[in-house]
Amino acid sequence: MNPRTVCAAVMCGMLVGLLGLAITMRPEAVITLPERVAAELSRSGVSHPVTAVLLNFRSLDTLLEIGVLLLAVVVAYALRETQADPADRMGLDNRLLHAVIAWLFPLMLLVAGYLLWAGATRPGGAFQAGALLAAAGVLLRLAGIRPSDFAHTLGARAVLVFGLAVFLAVGLGAMAVGGHFLEYPPAWASPFIFGVELALMLSIGFALFSLFELAPPHPVSNKGARERSET
Amino acid sequence: MSNALLFAWTGAALCGLGLFGFIVHKHLMRRLLAFNIMGSGCFLMLVGLAQDGRGPDPIPQALVLTGIVVAVASTALALVIFRRWFRLSGKVRLPEDA
Amino acid sequence: MSTEALVPWLLVVPLTAAILTLLVPERMRAPVSWIACVPMLAGAVLITVLRTGATIYSFSGWEAPLGISFTVDGLAGGMILLTAIVSAVCAVHARTSLRDEASANAWFWPLLWFMWTALNGVWMSADLFNLYVCLELLGLAAVGLVALRGTPEALSAALRYLLAALLGSLFYLLGLALIYGSYGALAFTTLSGVLEAVPTVYVALALMAAGLALKTALFPLHSWLPSAHGGALTPVSALLSALVVKASLYVLIRIWLHLTPASGSLAGAATVLGLLGAGAVLWGSWMAWRQEKLKYLVAYSTVAQIGYLFLFFPLVTSGEARASGLAYDGFVLMLISHALAKSAMFLSAGNLIFAVGGEKVSDLAGINRIRQTSMVSFGIAGVGIMGLPPSGGFTAKWLYLQSALITGQWVWIAVLLAGSVLSAMYIFRVFHHAYLDGPPQATFRTPSIWLESSAMFLALSSVLIGLSAWAPLEWMRLPIFKGSH
Numbered sequence: 030m031n032p033r034t035v036c037a038a039v040m041c042g043m044l045v046g047l048l049g050l051a052i053t054m055r056p057e058a059v060i061t062l063p064e065r066v067a068a069e070l071s072r073s074g075v076s077h078p079v080t081a082v083l084l085n086f087r088s089l090d091t092l093l094e095i096g097v098l099l100l101a102v103v104v105a106y107a108l109r110e111t112q113a114d115p116a117d118r119m120g121l122d123n124r125l126l127h128a129v130i131a132w133l134f135p136l137m138l139l140v141a142g143y144l145l146w147a148g149a150t151r152p153g154g155a156f157q158a159g160a161l162l163a164a165a166g167v168l169l170r171l172a173g174i175r176p177s178d179f180a181h182t183l184g185a186r187a188v189l190v191f192g193l194a195v196f197l198a199v200g201l202g203a204m205a206v207g208g209h210f211l212e213y214p215p216a217w218a219s220p221f222i223f224g225v226e227l228a229l230m231l232s233i234g235f236a237l238f239s240l241f242e243l244a245p246p247h248p249v250s251n252k253g254a255r256e257r258s259e260t
Numbered sequence: 261m262s263n264a265l266l267f268a269w270t271g272a273a274l275c276g277l278g279l280f281g282f283i284v285h286k287h288l289m290r291r292l293l294a295f296n297i298m299g300s301g302c303f304l305m306l307v308g309l310a311q312d313g314r315g316p317d318p319i320p321q322a323l324v325l326t327g328i329v330v331a332v333a334s335t336a337l338a339l340v341i342f343r344r345w346f347r348l349s350g351k352v353r354l355p356e357d358a
Numbered sequence: 359m360s361t362e363a364l365v366p367w368l369l370v371v372p373l374t375a376a377i378l379t380l381l382v383p384e385r386m387r388a389p390v391s392w393i394a395c396v397p398m399l400a401g402a403v404l405i406t407v408l409r410t411g412a413t414i415y416s417f418s419g420w421e422a423p424l425g426i427s428f429t430v431d432g433l434a435g436g437m438i439l440l441t442a443i444v445s446a447v448c449a450v451h452a453r454t455s456l457r458d459e460a461s462a463n464a465w466f467w468p469l470l471w472f473m474w475t476a477l478n479g480v481w482m483s484a485d486l487f488n489l490y491v492c493l494e495l496l497g498l499a500a501v502g503l504v505a506l507r508g509t510p511e512a513l514s515a516a517l518r519y520l521l522a523a524l525l526g527s528l529f530y531l532l533g534l535a536l537i538y539g540s541y542g543a544l545a546f547t548t549l550s551g552v553l554e555a556v557p558t559v560y561v562a563l564a565l566m567a568a569g570l571a572l573k574t575a576l577f578p579l580h581s582w583l584p585s586a587h588g589g590a591l592t593p594v595s596a597l598l599s600a601l602v603v604k605a606s607l608y609v610l611i612r613i614w615l616h617l618t619p620a621s622g623s624l625a626g627a628a629t630v631l632g633l634l635g636a637g638a639v640l641w642g643s644w645m646a647w648r649q650e651k652l653k654y655l656v657a658y659s660t661v662a663q664i665g666y667l668f669l670f671f672p673l674v675t676s677g678e679a680r681a682s683g684l685a686y687d688g689f690v691l692m693l694i695s696h697a698l699a700k701s702a703m704f705l706s707a708g709n710l711i712f713a714v715g716g717e718k719v720s721d722l723a724g725i726n727r728i729r730q731t732s733m734v735s736f737g738i739a740g741v742g743i744m745g746l747p748p749s750g751g752f753t754a755k756w757l758y759l760q761s762a763l764i765t766g767q768w769v770w771i772a773v774l775l776a777g778s779v780l781s782a783m784y785i786f787r788v789f790h791h792a793y794l795d796g797p798p799q800a801t802f803r804t805p806s807i808w809l810e811s812s813a814m815f816l817a818l819s820s821v822l823i824g825l826s827a828w829a830p831l832e833w834m835r836l837p838i839f840k841g842s843h
Binding site: 033034036037038040041042044045048049052055058061062063066078079081082083087090091094097098100101104105108111112156233237240243244245 | 265268269272273275276277279280283284305309314315316317318319321322323325326328329330332333334336337339340341343344347348
Binding site: 055089097 | 374377417420425460461465468475476479495498505508540554556564565
């Protein structure tokens with residue numbers, strides 16, 4: 030047992046011990062936010078409390094996290110330009126896969142649309158739908174169906190920023206009618222939230238797919254193969 | 261012990277396991293996976309502690325959804341940089357760990 | 359226009375600029391960014407001038423604790439102005455210095471705007487989870503900026519930085535989970551004064567402090583900083599050392615001042631942080647003196663100067679009101695003058711490296727023969743780092759010394775004096791090499807006027823802030839420290 034392992038084990042034991050101590054000796058709560066959420070839910074524009082928190086009460090967090098996702102794609106773009114990548118087929122020549130995708134892809138799009146719609150009343154919403162869209166794109170890519178050099182066009186970047194832009198526009202619009210940033214007028218809250226979620230779904234789906242697409246392909250040199258077999 | 265408290269304890273154990281893997285392993289891929297395990301532990305603790313004895317709470321659930329997206333973005337960023345570095349240098353461990 | 363109306367624009371403008379710089383063609387990204395710097399500077403100046411007391415802005419129209427609210431008080435306003443000035447000047451430098459780097463020229467600008475958004479969010483946010491998201495945005499933007507260079511060394515430095523930043527964020531999130539699990543709220547206004555001196559709170563605060571210390575590169579958790587700051591592009595190094603590294607320290611200060619239990623004793627924790635800061639000062643200065651490459655020397659200098667900032671903790675928990683007030687003033691002044699001096703030092707170092715064509719300190723030999731502007735701005739910045747009068751660094755250390763003298767904490771006085779001597783050692787080492795005569799056939803390139811004037815502007819600002827320190831200190835004093843003068 031080398032010193033690094035022992036040291037790590039001691040530290041992790043201490044961490045779990047401290048966490049256990051903290052869990053067992055918890056003080057009492059001073060405020061119950063779930064009651065507040067339930068009280069204001071009718072004015073929030075949706076009837077599912079988690080969606081209300083995400084897109085109304087704490088919408089600034091959602092805005093910033095879209096920025097985080099977009100940022101990851103920007104870095105992927107930046108690194109792609111420092112080194113030219115060879116054309117990569119990245120496709121599996123599996124006829125069963127191709128046949129299944131013909132059925133699966135439209136179904137995935139349909140389920141993504143349903144998840145987006147359902148987010149207002151039950152678990153669902155923009156992130157789940159976007160993740161499903163990205164998965165559909167990855168599946169297509171794995172089957173070897175490659176979009177033409179779309180990644181480098183202005184259209185790709187426009188789709189990426191579309192969600193963030195719509196979110197900012199809605200927020201500024203709320204300020205224009207006299208409220209705070211992202212303070213939806215009560216009558217318009219529902220359609221605004223749905224509109225923002227639709228834009229977010231498209232951006233999140235494309236962003237997650239881009240992160241898969243923009244990572245450099247597998248190196249084919251022998252040196253790479255030797256390294257890969259090391260543990 | 262309520263369900264929520266069980267989640268919290270599991271989260272604490274996962275944090276410890278994730279931290280152990282993060283420190284001990286030198287292969288960057290394993291360190292990323294250990295980070296993800298530790299992240300899942302944090303999320304379990306966040307939801308478990310808040311809902312123990314107090315019923316379902318939408319706020320930590322929303323926080324965890326945000327946290328998952330942030331963790332996915334961070335992991336994706338790490339993978340992009342790692343794969344680019346692997347292509348350029350052929351290494352999978354940081355120079356001080358090799 | 360009131361301060362309250364300005365708050366959302368401080369986030370909207372940089373996010374819009376990020377979107378625009380992603381959409382416009384590459385050669386237009388720098389001019390668009392320059393144009394966008396104007397409203398940012400104007401907004402920062404207006405907030406400083408118009409602010410009276412603390413402004414609270416509730417996003418989405420819901421007040422804390424249900425929604426997220428931002429607080430703009432003296433400390434936040436000062437940091438917003440500092441960010442605007444340093445970022446704008448670095449943008450001026452970047453337009454010229456990055457023009458020949460193909461990938462960095464295009465993608466520096468969106469990353470810069472994301473970083474600026476995150477910084478403004480950190481200074482103003484009064485919600486624990488919102489601070490987590492802002493710190494993540496900031497950390498990932500910083501990692502992307504470090505990786506921008508594209509070389510294997512830059513990529514490994516970026517990976518090291520990313521691992522440290524992610525681990526720090528997870529510790530912070532663990533502490534947050536414990537606090538929310540106990541008290542059920544995340545807003546500073548709700549939690550302040552509510553936390554009791556129980557083990558759960560101590561564990562939570564210790565975890566958050568450990569995560570934030572890792573992100574601030576406090577000794578001995580600093581190993582990611584020298585390669586990240588020393589190996590990055592010049593304007594990136596300046597931004598990282600001046601602003602990004604301070605953001606997590608700022609969050610720690612907010613938690614220390616507003617959330618720590620009033621009844622328990624913080625002296626132990628304060629002493630630990632102070633001792634680690636002392637270690638940073640001594641170890642960082644020693645390693646800086648030993649460095650071969652100029653930018654790595656400046657990066658280790660950052661490690662040392664961060665140690666000074668952590669001396670704030672033992673000095674402010676001494677119990678004497680006047681000593682605490684002086685410690686806070688010294689801390690604020692050191693934050694500002696270090697940001698100005700260190701960014702000036704990095705920009706000057708970048709100019710010098712461009713001029714001589716080599717990265718080592720010994721390559722500087724003979725540079726005294728050509729136009730010396732960058733050497734002079736490096737020297738002025740060095741005066742601020744060493745803490746010689748009349749720079750801001752001197753005034754800040756003087757305030758620290760006064761605070762330590764009142765409470766008789768001799769250890770920190772010794773650390774301050776030893777640190778000044780050690781920093782003089784590594785600064786004068788650079789001068790020693792610069793005034794050596796080089797080989798007769800050495801050729802030098804001349805940095806453009808933009809590069810040299812941006813470095814000189816920041817260097818002169820770091821001296822100016824020392825001469826007129828009373829004004830910013832007055833603006834940035836927090837209510838708990840007022841009346842202690």
